[in-house]
Amino acid sequence: MNNLLEDFNQSLHKGFIDRTISHKGNFMPKLLINNKEENVLSTIINELYKCKSFTISVAFITESGLASLKSHLYDLNQKGIKGKIITSNYLGFNTPKMYKELLKFNNVDVRLTDVNGFHAKGYVFEHEHYASMIVGSSNLTSNALKVNYEHNILLSTQKNGDLVYNVKAQFDELWEKSSPLSNAWIKEYELTYDERNLKNAIRITQEQNEIQNNIDQAVKIEPNIMQKEALHSLAELRKSGKDKSLIISATGTGKTILCALDVRSYNPNKFLFIVHNEEILRKAIEEFKKVLPFSKDEDFGLLTGKNKAIHSKYLFATIQTLSKDDIYSQFDQNHFDYIVYDEAHRSAAKSYQKVFNYFTPNFVLGMTATPERTDNLNIFEMFDYNFAYEIRLQKALESEILCPFHYFGVTDYVRDGKATDDFSSLTDLTSNERVKHILEKTQYYGYSGDELKGLIFVSRKDEAKDLAEKLTLHQVPSRALTGEDNSEKRQEAIEQLKSGEINYIITVNLFNEGIDIAPVNQIVMLRETESSIIFIQQLGRGLRKSDNKEYVTVIDFIGNYEKNYLIPVALSGDQSQNKDNYRRFLTSNTVLSGVSTINFEEIAKKKIYDSLKQAKLSAASHIKQAYNEVEQRIGRMPLLMDFIRQNSIDPSVIYSSESNYKNYHEFLVKSKKIEDQLTENEKLNLTFLSREIAPGLKNVDHTILNTIIERPHKIQELLTLAQKVDPKVTLKDIETTLKILDYSFYSVTINKTYGEPIITISNDEVTLTKTFAASLENLLFKTYVEDIIQLAQYNNTTHHGNQNRLILYNKYTRKDFVKLLNWDKDESSTIYGYKSKHNTLPIFITYHKQDDISDNTKYEDEFLSPDELKWFTRSDKTLNSKEVIEIMAHKEKNIDMYIFVKKEDSADGKEYYFLGKAHYLEGTAEQTIMPNEKKNNVVTMTLSMEKPVQDEIYRYIIEE
Structure with a gap:
């Protein structure tokens, strides 16, 4: 307890008196804000993850705010951790449905206070030996936790500290005076809430009608910011003489409105809109009429099986009808000025090709959310590789074009105590136990709005039909739709869903694209993710904005599937194939802009980790x-x-x-894309440039290489030129780069790996070597080199802030550190766990050790908190070892200590996260023996981080 008190004293001293001191203790106050790097939600989740119990006192709570915590509260319930929430009906802000959501948490007691003007915003977390609390401006709403400009303070105190005592005492007093939340109270509240909202709705509707009456004759839909960019790009393409273009636009981003806006601008004499589905066609006409309000109804016509309005100015046709020889041949080839192919990824099919090759309009536009195809047909070629614009899911969410979503990766049905994906028979797929499991999860994670309107995607047609029957028997009216159902049946089911006659449409892949059911507020995925493209298509079915919902709930049942790794690939939009990026994504609450969140139950998350381990990306x-x-x-x-x-x-x-x-x-060459036209040395040089220059670690590397390729320069000239790019560049930076390029930085055997050096230095003048200069005469080699220099510049700007220094939370190898800190030689192979040289002490830690490593290297380095790291020296060291004495005196000797940590070898390879500088805490060094053996002395000590490790990356690293 004395140590705990000392920890608090030092933490408070650093937090309130002197921020520059090294502190022992993990209780430093912290300001919580919302930005791209962090948000209030992350800290709340981190505290929940560590706590033994919690209490929350907030006036305002939204369904979306609760949704962002549901999976975490579920995991706490599995661990037996309980909490309390006090709220109220102050100002009538909280909805009756939100109160119903609160009653779903088995491990959370909820009470209502009738204190007049209750406006509290406090979160208290009980830990084993201390308590932490968040107080400030954030209610339990999605905007307050992720988006709004908020100020909150995270404080930690001893359990008998006056501050936490007073906060808890006030909470306990209020708790005793408050009433338990009950269904009876909610029913009573609903009556007054609905009456008040009805009056407000009538008033608002009257005001809106008055405004609408004044502007009805001047209605003109204007483009959003992304549509403006796309329209400008289309106009520029046409100005440059292009007659074809492709728009790639995420589902729900308004590509039909975008198309109509361009048509409005283009003003064709005759216009043709082609798609494969009559429902899409009719919806498109509605959208066009909104954008072209002064056109007459007779200007718009359908060309389908039953409709043949071929003389319309704006003709909307199904490809099935138009592609018939006796139909399209009725038109002159140049009849239409402007043709649109909606769902353009289908346009490589024979029926489309027949039409595409027949007509010769002035302009052709293709629109699709997913241009990639699994066959060999190339729609990009059809549209002359002209991209007007590309709107992917993540960008659309950032621009608030789409409805926000809360994604939940949940564990699929557990049979006989074991998770399974072996649903080989229909009996297993729709067993009573699995249906019950599905209902429990879908009801727990819920939906936004008053009425459930969901889509369920399954793996088999018979599964869809059987599941629909069983859900209906459980008072959840559902209907199966398959490819066997005609257009009328599909439309009938959609109308039933919209009207509330059914709660679910269950299908296999029927609604992957093209169907617009804006009121959908829950997407359920009951099948393996085989394709990231299909995953996003299905998720996108619920992302259209609608008055009946504030967000979409996406519930993904995750089994032991081989391709689970595709889930983070799809959700992140990151195609890098970097395993660590995907693993880190699973614990991050900052990867999506706005209020959208990605959540995984712990067991489901582990299934994805296991999949990533096995995948060879x-x-x-x-x-x-x-x-x-x-x-x-x-x-x-x-x-x-x-x-x-x-x-x-x-x-x-x-x-x-x-x-x-x-x-x-x-x-x-190995893929037989080109013939080998390079010398052996040129190929080795390319390997050097790819592995040493392309990563863009330092901006001086690509700057100097590019400069020397142009002509020889003096070293001082290079410094001057580099400082124009980055004023912080030093002569030492230049010297390191020159050593890299002339290979003197490496071992004497480097030529076997990288060929002849790139540059040579004589009389302070830097020139290309004759060998490299001659190689640049080879056009293919020169193209490769210029490409690598561009890539290095991109990587440096994007990942390294156009700098030559370590960036917090970036990933680095030992060699990267040696380069960035300008060591004389590449000694990375001898750093091992750490090495003190050139007034620097880099420490590299693999946090989760593999079972098969030797006992004398199985160090149990451990974060005690985001502020403190318990660290082991090498084995065979004592408190009297020269090396240990120097480490403990690193501050007096002006040796900077850098901490690099990776989660585990299988995820991170050679790269480590840079977590910042650290300092030895006086008096914490102890001599002991290696934990896994009874010999070999080792010294342990506590290191204090200059900055606490960011919540999300801290949690990612320490999680098993």
């Missing part, structure tokens, strides 16, 4: 697939930068140590 098949997709998009052999521009794999995957290729040229 750098396999040749993945690289070839990425190459083919990019080649299809651009119509030529891609260069490395093309993978970046097309949001494809990280180019470094191609030539990583885990792949089969040392450089991009080797991949192209």
